[in-house]
Amino acid sequence: xxxxGPVTWFILGSLIIALIVLITAGIKWGAITGGVLLLTVLPVxxxxxxxTGYERSLMAIQFFSAFRRKEHIYRGGLFSEMPGGKAHxxxxxxxxxxxxxxxxxxxxxxxxxxxxxxxxxxxxxxWPQGDEAVDRVLVNQWVGEWGVVxxxxxxTSDIEAIVPVLDTVPETGNALLNQARLITAPHAPAxxxxxxxxxxxxxxxxxVQLAARVAITFAATTDERKKDPGVQAVEIGRRLPGIRxxxxxxGVAVRSMSAAEITGVVRRSFDPASQQIVERAEARGx
Numbered sequence: 001x002x003x004x005g006p007v008t009w010f011i012l013g014s015l016i017i018a019l020i021v022l023i024t025a026g027i028k029w030g031a032i033t034g035g036v037l038l039l040t041v042l043p044v045x046x047x048x049x050x051x052t053g054y055e056r057s058l059m060a061i062q063f064f065s066a067f068r069r070k071e072h073i074y075r076g077g078l079f080s081e082m083p084g085g086k087a088h089x090x091x092x093x094x095x096x097x098x099x100x101x102x103x104x105x106x107x108x109x110x111x112x113x114x115x116x117x118x119x120x121x122x123x124x125x126x127w128p129q130g131d132e133a134v135d136r137v138l139v140n141q142w143v144g145e146w147g148v149v150x151x152x153x154x155x156t157s158d159i160e161a162i163v164p165v166l167d168t169v170p171e172t173g174n175a176l177l178n179q180a181r182l183i184t185a186p187h188a189p190a191x192x193x194x195x196x197x198x199x200x201x202x203x204x205x206x207x208v209q210l211a212a213r214v215a216i217t218f219a220a221t222t223d224e225r226k227k228d229p230g231v232q233a234v235e236i237g238r239r240l241p242g243i244r245x246x247x248x249x250x251g252v253a254v255r256s257m258s259a260a261e262i263t264g265v266v267r268r269s270f271d272p273a274s275q276q277i278v279e280r281a282e283a284r285g286x
Contacts, residue, residue, distance in 0.1 A: 100259040101233030103240040110259035118220040124254040126212040142251035161217040171207040174279040
């Protein structure tokens, strides 16, 4: 019936107990014992959406307990009832803090700290390549190198998660327009600049862009790193260049995201209408 080993042995043990009671105490007590054990076993056997009756009951108890404490309501802004702030993020991001460090190669990186779990997450912006015009041998090599990255992370004691994310967002053309401005000489003819800017503005309109990221979560393994995020930032900064090099060997160019860039991604995710504002701010370095 798709039951696990412990559950199967529990059912067999219940049948044996019911038979022993039936033999020693008679049909009445045997039937009562069998009925009680049957009621105990039924919630384990009956599953809905992969959850047993006991698991659903536990989740219901947890929900109604949170419902009584009004923890199912998120009210932000001026009327927020959350202690310590008026603009906390919902969900698991609510208790997090953002720091920024510099790795040994001189690149700035944002570091998300989750104090309750003693975890620190850095986010890398990624530009994965497609397999067009690439030999199968090279594709296999990239896949193998990515496997090496995951295997190496599994051998360390403090890397708890590596999460690649492909984010689909509307293409506004702001990034291409900003790039066009960077490569256009200030003294260029007005007509030439107008043609470049018009092409950059119209080229990607009404399309979708793929924004790829890789989030790496580290666990603070010493008391100093748990208490002082600066100590953890030094440790992560020492290892980030090597991690980036290992990922790039798998055919994915990556760069550490700053605290401002991570904040922009979160803002855009919760408020999609702000995407153009965020992109313009990033282009101006704000």
